[in-house]
Amino acid sequence: MDKWILIDGNSIANRAFYAMPPLTNSAGLHTNAVYGFTTMLLKLLEEEKPTHVLVAFDAGKITFRHEGYSEYKGGRAKTPSELSEQFPVMKDLLKAFGIAQFELAGYEADDIIGTLTRRADEQGVETLVVSGDKDMLQLVSPKVTVAVTRKGVSELEKYTPEEMAEKYGLTPQQFIDLKGLMGDASDNIPGIPGVGEKTALKLLHEYGSVEEVLAHTHELKGKMKEKIEAHKDDAIMSKKLATIFREVPLEQEADDIRYGGYEGAALAEAFRKLEFKSLLERLELGAGEGGAAAEGVRPEAELAVVAIKGDADADKLQELVAALQDGAEHGLYVEAAGENPHIADVLGLAVAAGGQVYAMTLDTLQAPFAEPLRSWLADPDKPKFGYDTHKADLALAWQGIPLRGAAFDVQLAAYLLDPTDGSQTLTGVAQRYGLPGVQPDEAVYGKGAKFKVPDEETLLRHLAAKADAVLRIAPLQRDDLEKTGMHKLFYELELPLSRILAGMELQGVKVAKEELEALGAELERGIADSVARIYELAGTEFNINSPKQLGEILFDKLGLPIVKKTKTGYSTDAEVLERLEPYHDIIPLILHFRQLAKLQSTYVEGLLKEVRPDTGKVHTYFRQTIAATGRLSSQFPNLQNIPIRLEEGRKIRKAFVPSEAGWYILAADYSQIELRVLAHISGDERLKEAFIHDMDIHTKTAMDVFGVSAEQVDANMRRQAKAVNFGIVYGISDFGLSQNLNIPRKEAAQFIEQYFDVFQGVKQYMDDIKMQARKDGYVTTLLERRRYLPDIKASNFNIRSFAERTAMNTPIQGTAADIIKLAMVRMDEAIKDRKLKSRMLLQVHDELVFEVPEEELELMKQLVPQTMASAIELDVPLKADVNYGVNWYEAK
C-alpha cells in the first residue's frame, strides 16, 4: 500500500520561522525555520512511514493569479532575510534526506500539491497533505487528509471529510466559497468587507455556495444585504483566487517522489554543519536500532576499554599507573551524578593514557590497591586534561580523594570559546570538533526521575568514551584559544580560579541556625498577621501566593483597575501593586506579605535546608561556565543574592558567621567598578576626571547633566542621575529609563541626550562598540573574553536592540568580572605566600568575603582592598572599601 505525503514547503517554513525562537549556528546563519521544519519532517517520517514524499515550493513572485488580479498577495511584508537565507539550506537538507522537491514557474506550492492530490484521488492512493495554511482544506477527500499545523509546527491537526463536516459543517468544495466570502488578508484576497468567518459560515449553511448566496441577496436584509450586493464581483473573484489550480502541467510522475529512507551519513553531516546537536544525537541513537548508521560515528561499543573491576584487576591498575609515567598528556573523566557536586555520587572515573582507556567505579578507586592512582590524582605536578574538573574536584573531595593538577578543562575551554552556548556537554563539544562517539548522558542514564545507573559494563564504557574524547578535544580547543586570543585568560585566570573556587566551596560558610530560626519565628508571626488582615479585607480566604487567585480577588472581586497583563492573566508584580496602592488598603498588606513570604521561604527555610547538620555550614557551588558575561553564578544555595537593600531582609546576614570562635567576617567591595571600567574603556575625559578625583559619581553626573553646582544637587537630582548611570551600564533606552524613573519617555530621552552631550566619550564608545559588534560578530572584555552576538544584524527591532544593549553592556560587566577574578587569584596567592589563616569564602560580583582571625584583622583590612585595587591598572584608579564584624550583617 502506497502512502504519499505532500508538504507545502513555504508555508511550513514560515510557520516554523515565526514559531521557533531565534537560533543561529556559530557561523551566524539563522537556522530556526530549518530546525522546525526538520523536526516536523522527522516526526512525519517516523509516524506515517510514507512510501512517497514531496516538498513543494513556490517559484518566483508572479503566478497566474496575478494575471487576473495584480494585487494578489499585495501588501505583504517582505520576507525577512533571516528566513529567506534559510530556504537554500532547507533545500540542501532535503537532498540529504533523499526527499523530492518540486517548484514550477508561475505556480504556487498549493497548485502543485493540488494537482498531485487529484492524481492521488484518481489512483486511490492514501495521501497526507501538510501545510500551515487552512486553504488546503479544499483538497480533502476520502483518500486525502489535510494536516494543518497548530501551535508552532510540532502539532498537526488532521482533517478528513467527516472532521470538516463536524467542525465547519462544510464540504471541502465549500471551503473555497468560505474564502470567497470572507477573503484572506494575508493573501490580499478581499472577499466581502464586513463578512467574517461567522457570517460566511451562516450564509453557506443557508445557501451552499457563493453563487447561491449572490442569487438570493433579496432574501437578506440590513447592512449585510447592502454590502454583499455591492461586492458581488469581489466575491466571485475572491472565490476564483482562492481556488487551488489542480491542472498544473507537471512532468514528474509518482515514481519521482518515491522515498526510500534517508542516508545517515549525509544527514549527519548536514546536521553537524547546522549544529543541530539534539537531532544529531537522535540520529545516532536511531542508528543502533536498525536505522541508517552515520558514517564516521564510532559508537561507544567499539572503543577498547580496560575495565578495572576490583583488586582482581590489580595488574591492569599497575599497567595504568605505569602508563601515567610516560610524560605524555592524559585524559581524565570523573562522573559525579547529580547537579550538586557537594552531595553527588561519584559513579566512577576513566583515564586515557598510553593509547588505552582505563575505567573503574568508585569502589575500585577507593580500594587499597588503587593507592598509586589516588596519588597520581592528588599530585599537582602530574598534569591532567579533564572535563569540569571543578565539579570532579568537589565530588572526589567529599569522598576523601584529593584531585590536583588540572592542566586543561574541556568544559571551561568550551565556555570561553562560546559562553552563550548553554550546554557544554562533552557529546556536543565532541561533535562540534567532528569527533563524535560520546553517547549523550541522557541515552546512558535516562533523565529526570528515570535516572538510573546502567550495568557496570555500559557505565565504564561511557566513562571511557568521555576520557578518550577529552584527550582528543583538548589540543583542538587549545588551538582555538590561541587563535581567539584567550590562551592567557584560560591558563592564567580561569583555570587557576577553578581550583580556588573549589577550595572556597569546600571550606563553606558557617550558619548560625538559631539566628535563622529566631528570624523565621518572627517572620511567621508577621505572615500570620498579614494573612488574617488580607482575608478580612478581601472578604474571603484564598492563596495569596497564587498570582492567579490574587488577580481574581483584586481585579474581579474588588474591581481594581488592570495595569498590566501577563500572557496567562493579570499581572500582580510589585510594580503593578505599587500603582494600585491608592485604590485599596489591601495592597500594602499584600506587598508586605510578599516581602515576608519571600524571606521566609527562600532565605530562612531555603537556607536552613542547605545547612549541613554535621558542620553547620553551607557549601555553595560557584559556577564558572554559566553567565555569558564572565560573571560567576552561585547555587545550592545561591549566596550571591542574600538580601541587603531592605533592613528586614538584611537581618538574614546576621546568620552568616565565622566558623571559628573569635574570628571575624571581613567584606570588601569595589566602589563603582562598572563605571570605572566604562571610564577606562571609553576614555571619556570627564568620567575619568571624576574618578581620578574620587568624586561621588552620581552627584557629579547630576552636576554635569543638570548644569548645577555640587551644593545645588538635591536628593532627587542625585537619584535621577544614579538611574541614568545604571542605564548607561545596561545599554540605555529612553523607554527603560522612563520606566525606572516613572517619568515620561520624552523627559527620559532628554536626560540621555544631556548625558551624552556631557560625556561625549561615552557616546562615542556606545556607537563604536555597536559598530564593532556588527563588523566582528562579537565583543570582548579587557582580558579578551569574547561574546558572540549573531542577532546584532537581525531585522527584528527587538531582537537587534537586545543584541545592541548586550554589545554595550558585556564589555563593561565582563571586564568587571575579569578584574575581580584576577583579584581572587592574587588574594589566594597572597594568603598562601604569607601563610595566613584567613580564608576567602565568597564572591558577590563586586565583593569578596573572608573569615579572619583577630590577629590578622589589621593586616587583612589593608591587604584585601589593596590587592583588589591593584589587580589591574586602568586609566582610572580602582577602589575597594572594606568592613568587618562578627557576622556578615555587621561587616557593613
Next chain:
DNA sequence: ATTTACGAC
C-alpha cells in the same frame, strides 16, 4: 516543565 515573582550585583 513552564510561568510568575523577586532576591542580588
Next chain:
DNA sequence: TGGAAGTCGTAAATG
C-alpha cells in the same frame, strides 16, 4: 507604529 534596562538562581503555583 511600537518595541523597550544588563547578569543570574530559587520558590511556588500551575499546566
